[in-house]
Amino acid sequence: AQTVTQSQPEMSVQEAETVTLSCTYDTSENNYYLFWYKQPPSRQMILVIRQEAYKQQNATENRFSVNFQKAAKSFSLKISDSQLGDTAMYFCALTQGGKLIFGQGTELSVKP
Amino acid sequence: SAVISQKPSRDICQRGTSLTIQCQVDSQVTMMFWYRQQPGQSLTLIATANQGSEATYESGFVIDKFPISRPNLTFSTLTVSNMSPEDSSIYLCSVEEVPDAEAFFGQGTRLTVV
Numbered sequence: 293a294q295t296v297t298q299s300q301p302e303m304s305v306q307e308a309e310t311v312t313l314s315c316t317y318d319t320s321e322n323n324y325y326l327f328w329y330k331q332p333p334s335r336q337m338i339l340v341i342r343q344e345a346y347k348q349q350n351a352t353e354n355r356f357s358v359n360f361q362k363a364a365k366s367f368s369l370k371i372s373d374s375q376l377g378d379t380a381m382y383f384c385a386l387t388q389g390g391k392l393i394f395g396q397g398t399e400l401s402v403k404p
Numbered sequence: 405s406a407v408i409s410q411k412p413s414r415d416i417c418q419r420g421t422s423l424t425i426q427c428q429v430d431s432q433v434t435m436m437f438w439y440r441q442q443p444g445q446s447l448t449l450i451a452t453a454n455q456g457s458e459a460t461y462e463s464g465f466v467i468d469k470f471p472i473s474r475p476n477l478t479f480s481t482l483t484v485s486n487m488s489p490e491d492s493s494i495y496l497c498s499v500e501e502v503p504d505a506e507a508f509f510g511q512g513t514r515l516t517v518v
Binding site: 325327334335336337339342383387389390391392393394395396397 | 435437439445446447448449452494496498500503505506507509511512514
């Protein structure tokens, strides 16, 4: 069975600093996709970043980057220059065949 | 990117009643997904709704409790039947224009059962 684990229920960071959110997963498949989604208090799920498992290069989207370690089944998210608007719940997710399997979530608070 | 309109955004219902949640997409999509997010929890897939066939339910979810309709490629409904307080959750619909690419979500329906 596929599983996604986020071991940090809560994290906080000072504005303008860098924070890393951890995620590990388990799958027996070789082709899959990994995602980080953000859910602010509005409840809207927003895609932060996406990584194809067959790509060795780590994905980057502006202030957001990942450290994808396929052998270790690790997929961490680094947020640089944290902003107050980054405050939200962050979910790591694995997909195969269209279905998303989510981790438990990490609640990130960015403090002024 | 797909735009999803989900209704209602919130509701408070009496136990024993049913609520139907609607999900409208601005483009044709093959697969639509329904998720449940219990208070303080992550999202769990309820079922996959395919046009022209019965929905495929995940373990722990049954059609009698969560009947789903998918009459066309842009619309789906999820009904929460015979509700109890344990059904109080956020329910979200989701679509993928391309399999395993970005999933787009509705704004969710916050259901409270009293």
